Amino acid sequence: MPIKVQCQECGGMIAVPDDALPGEIVSCPDCGTEYEVVSVDPKAGRAELKPAEEVKEDWGE
């Protein structure tokens, strides 16, 4: 069951998979803001997110 977290930007609901790993990126379906998963606690139905870093010049392959 995905865990719902409210988007800080627009108030939309972000569905965080309950098997998400820390560091994984999720995005708000309404505004597209990206968040990085800090932790997931499926038992408590809680997930902690922080704003993801923005793409930088040296990012890539």
Place this chain on the structure above:
Amino acid sequence: MANSLSILTDRLRWEEKALYTAALNMGLSASIVDVKSSSIDISDESTLPAEVRDSDVVLQRCVSHYRGLYYTAVLERFGRRVINSFMTSLMTGNKLLTSLELVKRGIPTPRTYVSFSDESAVEFMERHGYPMVVKPVVGSWGRMVTRVDDRDDANTLVEFRRMLQDPTYQVYYLQEYVRRPPRDLRAVVVGDDVVAAEYRYQPPDDWRTNIARGGRAEPVSLKGHDREIVLKAAEAVGGGVLGVDAMETEDGLLVHEVNGGVEFHGVTHATGVDVATKIIEYARSVAKR
């Protein structure tokens, strides 16, 4: 016996999850380490993250070139085995260094030039003739890769680059524009093997073929001379886990890029090859050496 591995990341993508799963499936002890939360005393190995300290081999998979490069420098200083090595990351993170090595070894590659100021770049393009391709020396996903068709384009590009104030933009990496089919070749090299390859077709609204730009992929089996060229290109940058990009011309393949942080989601999907498992097998063999 190599049985523990850590994966360094700064943004967990499909690839890093696939590597982690593949390692666990092979019975290895695996961990994912976010380099963003690291601060290391470079004279004290005990300040490395515990998972890294306990690893037989480290897979460096940062999306940021500089983060990955410098983290690797620190780990190699402590005698750790890192894939890719510092030298490979340095070479592949810089298109000019890659080209210099390809040319030195006689590996077919587009004719490449370098200019060291805005003025000399424009003056050179005028003299050489258009179109020309201008790329940042550091950068990926086709970002800021520009086809310059005339003097107006050249002046506009120079103006943009000046405004970006990135010191590497003073160095102009210029390449002949190669007339090729509307696709290029991406081969994934792991150690001394080409494990998967695909044609990448350019999207209808772009001349670049990067999958990050919306190109589509088709599997291809590389044989004979083409395979040899790809493997030589990988060797030229120091070897490891690499994405070699080449264009087809009447005279054969031209290698135009070697990527050190290869993304393999697309090629896995296109070819059905389990690239992640191939990489983990290679990492295990490197750790045993």
